[in-house]
Amino acid sequence: MSQYFEQDNNLKDEKKLLNIKFQNKNYKFYTNNGLFSKEHFDYGSRLLLTNIIAKKIEGNVLDLGCGYGVIGIILAKTYPHLKIDMIDITDIAIKTTKENAILNESYNVNIFKSNIYSNITNKYNYIITNPPIRAGKEVIRKFLINAKDHLTDNGQLWFVMRKNHGVKSIIKELSAYYNISVVEKSKGFYIVCAYLK
Numbered sequence: 001m002s003q004y005f006e007q008d009n010n011l012k013d014e015k016k017l018l019n020i021k022f023q024n025k026n027y028k029f030y031t032n033n034g035l036f037s038k039e040h041f042d043y044g045s046r047l048l049l050t051n052i053i054a055k056k057i058e059g060n061v062l063d064l065g066c067g068y069g070v071i072g073i074i075l076a077k078t079y080p081h082l083k084i085d086m087i088d089i090t091d092i093a094i095k096t097t098k099e100n101a102i103l104n105e106s107y108n109v110n111i112f113k114s115n116i117y118s119n120i121t122n123k124y125n126y127i128i129t130n131p132p133i134r135a136g137k138e139v140i141r142k143f144l145i146n147a148k149d150h151l152t153d154n155g156q157l158w159f160v161m162r163k164n165h166g167v168k169s170i171i172k173e174l175s176a177y178y179n180i181s182v183v184e185k186s187k188g189f190y191i192v193c194a195y196l197k
Contacts, residue, residue: 015096022046022074023053029068029100034092036067036132044189045071045130048160051183051191052128053078059125062087062150064143065132069097069111075128076106085122087114116142120150127151128158133165144170148177148196157194164188 012033020027020041031038049071063072066086076084086097086109097111114120127150131143147157161167167190171180178194
């Protein structure tokens with residue numbers, strides 16, 4: 001069985017429409033096989049987005065590992081002045097995110113394929129991610145540690161991770177590169193903001 005972080009050209013196309021309510025607004029998102037949390041808006045992603053929106057952010061944003069685009073697109077609709085790049089490694093994620101940007105009339109997003117940072121040339125004020133835990137620790141380390149090379153001087157990395165997925169050990173490792181703030185803990189999920197040292 002393929003994972004949501006792997007390219008699989010043999011996936012059966014089973015597109016479905018999710019109705020998502022977030023902060024008293026209604027959104028529609030297509031999902032499909034091969035995408036993370038295709039049946040519902042994942043609690044960790046929801047918590048991450050809630051905390052980021054509360055900060056009234058400015059500048060440009062990278063939605064790293066965008067899946068079907070729920071974080072980046074809701075952020076784009078909330079803050080139309082933001083410039084948001086949305087990337088993923090799989091064709092199905094990119095195709096579905098592009099469909100969802102049109103569906104939700106999100107015009108300030110740029111969606112393209114990238115293996116983590118392989119096609120990234122910009123620097124960002126914010127890099128936001130719900131990293132693919134099942135991809136393994138080395139992939140997670142590349143998501144989080146290598147973000148430092150793609151942040152502006154005052155940039156911030158925001159991510160969500162569960163306590164039982166090793167968030168405390170990854171925070172300890174990241175502290176060599178970043179100043180770390182645990183913004184919220186809820187139901188075993190940690191929302192973490194990392195600033196460049």
